[in-house]
Amino acid sequence: MTRPLRAVIDLAALRHNYRQAAQCAPQAKLLAVLKANAYGHGAVACAHALADNAPAFGVACIEEALALRESGIRRPIALLEGLFDLEELLLIEREQLWPVLNQVWQVDAILNMRPQAPITVWLKLDSGMHRLGLSPEAFLVQWRRLAACPHVTGVHLVTHFATADGDTEHEQHYYHRQRQCAEHVASRLRQEGHVVPTCLANSPATLSGLAAGQWHRPGVMLYGVDPRIKQSPSHVLKPVMTLESRLIAIRDIAAGESVGYGGRYVAPHTMRIGVVACGYGDGYDRHAREGTPVLVDGELAQVVGRVSMDMLTVDLSQVPAPSLESRVVLWGDNLPIETVAAHCETISYTLMTGVAQRVPRIYIDAQDP
Numbered sequence: 001m002t003r004p005l006r007a008v009i010d011l012a013a014l015r016h017n018y019r020q021a022a023q024c025a026p027q028a029k030l031l032a033v034l035k036a037n038a039y040g041h042g043a044v045a046c047a048h049a050l051a052d053n054a055p056a057f058g059v060a061c062i063e064e065a066l067a068l069r070e071s072g073i074r075r076p077i078a079l080l081e082g083l084f085d086l087e088e089l090l091l092i093e094r095e096q097l098w099p100v101l102n103q104v105w106q107v108d109a110i111l112n113m114r115p116q117a118p119i120t121v122w123l124k125l126d127s128g129m130h131r132l133g134l135s136p137e138a139f140l141v142q143w144r145r146l147a148a149c150p151h152v153t154g155v156h157l158v159t160h161f162a163t164a165d166g167d168t169e170h171e172q173h174y175y176h177r178q179r180q181c182a183e184h185v186a187s188r189l190r191q192e193g194h195v196v197p198t199c200l201a202n203s204p205a206t207l208s209g210l211a212a213g214q215w216h217r218p219g220v221m222l223y224g225v226d227p228r229i230k231q232s233p234s235h236v237l238k239p240v241m242t243l244e245s246r247l248i249a250i251r252d253i254a255a256g257e258s259v260g261y262g263g264r265y266v267a268p269h270t271m272r273i274g275v276v277a278c279g280y281g282d283g284y285d286r287h288a289r290e291g292t293p294v295l296v297d298g299e300l301a302q303v304v305g306r307v308s309m310d311m312l313t314v315d316l317s318q319v320p321a322p323s324l325e326s327r328v329v330l331w332g333d334n335l336p337i338e339t340v341a342a343h344c345e346t347i348s349y350t351l352m353t354g355v356a357q358r359v360p361r362i363y364i365d366a367q368d369p
């Protein structure tokens, strides 16, 4: 017997979600974003599951790209956070990676290379997110330098939206302002005769069907989450990860007795409590409120008391016949991660990426329909 906690990863669901993203943007190619270990799902397994579908992948940094290369992935891989030092250039050339340049020194470094074959680079425009990227004026200057360089090829305009997930008037307005900024910069370059392919959309912009461009960069939607605020959990996307465990103890607690650290929860009446092998040391959020849903044998149970490092406790009142064989679902299958995230006052992204290394990933796959 081993500790029963595991993250079951459904690779057929991943491909299903990829096809949904492709349907949202039939004109575009998709850069499947696999950063942060594929949002906690395991980047190597996810890349291989998508290798026949996705024309390219996106990661944050070169270490993540090299792990994919070592596993045999040959598709182009974009480095979304650019490069961090000059030593990366040799590897970028050798492994045919696509850095998304966001600083002038990075453009200089590319121009100073003497590569055997042309290097593909993308260039990041700050259209209003004000995180990474060049201002429109600086962008134009650096674009022209890259375009004039004989050993640079395939330059794309990349920008990132700050509010594509929002639905307030302000957020929508800001989104359109950013799009207009990108279109304005692209059209100025086109007037000068440049070919300007673009890559604008993340998951929310892809799902909204608003963004144009030659490439889209969906991340979280591939894993089954619609990140748009006020959107109820998607019926079109399928959850890829199910975090599941077992009860390891069942206790009857007398009225007035407390459960767990700090005695935060006090039983109002005699209560049956289940102890689940899963805690914050596994990535379950310690901020989970009283009442955060958990499924025990498919029935709704609720977190009571504080989450510990290796365990959490649930109220079993609504579960007819709990036993030490009972399957516990923390999120995924029939329990949307969005719902759990809301009870933790966080977002699905943090829960997924936070699943600890000690939690084994179990991969299941089925033939595509």
Ligand SMILES: *Cc1c(COP(=O)(O)O)cnc(C)c1O
Binding pocket: 033, 035, 080, 160, 201, 202, 203, 204, 217, 218, 219, 220, 221, 227
């Ligand atoms: C993470 C990331 C994405 C994917 O975002 P999602 O909201 O997960 O779709 C796209 N582009 C960049 C630059 C990113 O860092």
